[in-house]
Amino acid sequence: MSSSAARALRILDWIARAGRPLGVSEIAREASLAPGTVFRSLDALVRADFIARYQASARYVPANAVERLRRSVIAGFRMREPVLPYLRQLASASGETVSLHVRLGWYGVRIASALGTAEVTSAANLGETQPLGDYYAGKAMLAFLSEAHIARYGDWLAGHGVPFREQARELHAVKKRGFASGDADFTGARAVAFPIRSTQEPIAAIAIEGPVLPRTGEHHGGFSDWRETVAHVEALARAQAGLFENPFAHLDPNSLIL
């Protein structure tokens, strides 16, 4: 194992998470490293296009290689390609942004999206991760897992000091209804999310979200058409199971902290 490379990767992590350009002395102070040591790491990261100087200053921001690698992780979910046309059909029918989410341990991650055609639509950042119980698409997947899996999720949450009882009640309601709906985020946007199930368990969720969706998505005039399109995607998932495999399904969900 290379300690200098490990150091460079941790510095990359700091720069990416900072949300603002970072300079050598700031990183050196945070990492308790000599500025010269930090500079050598930065130099290697710049050469490989992982970071770049911010507007020709002495501070650094993430660069193209990070984005290319993130895109490659998302491209590993091969289900994106066959599902994208259905997302576009739903986006066109609803006017709202439509996204495909998959499980990554106890998190959900957005791996594909089609922008809505309404005047105001929601942005959809690919690669965005959230704990399954924290958002509508995650709930649509979580609610349809086996009782044992849901209990493991509850234990995982408890291990992070988060109570699960309230969420468990909500998941029962989602399962009974067949989809999750409600407030999407702090902007007040509404959403409705449908699970995509293979023969056994949910492998993904399709979410329709946007500020102009009525509070209860199921009352939207096109709701039955949306469900029909989602049913087509489920049929596709069963017929093309290989394409819908999750490349991270073999990892222990408790080992993933995102």
Added chain:
Amino acid sequence: MSLAEKSVPGPVRYRNQATGRVLSVLLAFTNSSQPRGVAELSRALGMNKNMVHRALTTLTAEGYLVRDVSGARYQLGPRLLTLPAGALHESDIVALARPALEQLHALTGESVYLSIIVGRNRVTVDDIQAQGARVLRSARGHPVPLHCTKMSRVLLAHLSDADIAAYLAAAAPLARASRFPDPPSESERGIWQDIAAIRAVPFLLWRNPHASSAAYAIFPVCDASGHPHAILTVGGPRERFDLAEIEARLPRMRAILEPLEREARLFPAPIFLAEI
């Protein structure tokens, strides 16, 4: 030499080879959704296996790579998704095509449609409807089988021969619904002939044989491999938008479409699956 010059050393002096090797190994996973092994990476990067193994150990310990399901190979780790390098957005043909739709409608005053393949159908996903007593109408979101209507067939014609054959087998029998009266052939042979004719031209001008029907210009929008992202269709009633009127506007229509065609070549069209 001034103090300022001393404090900004040249890049060569600070080159860190061990770190550079590890980053090169990580970059070798870019654009590859398949797991990779030590021997394969060693060959591809021109490094010895020990170097590659050490780099993989470092990258795995830091969470940038994980072992694949077999345990023998490596793949990019989900931790990379937590690096907020800026918003990643989808290359969306609907968003890309919208300006062209608006410009084509402004140029012609007629209805304009963007249609894509969804499953085994053509579906219109964006449109600008012309206004007036007699205009071309086509329902957004309504599925039309890929062998029915010229618009659908332009999408079908830009699939590979193998995909078309798979579609024709899956869609058999190819009876045409009465609501899609054009074009006349219903046999597999007739469809292949139509496909050959469509492929021979960069875009299709078409009018239905009925005297009171519409005329169309249908433009395929393809990726770098020639696979179809979508078609853009401009159409109107023949009494004011017949083929002669379309041809007169073609140079300007093609100029409007050129930026879209260029951008569409930069990302792959969705894969086609006939057997659902």
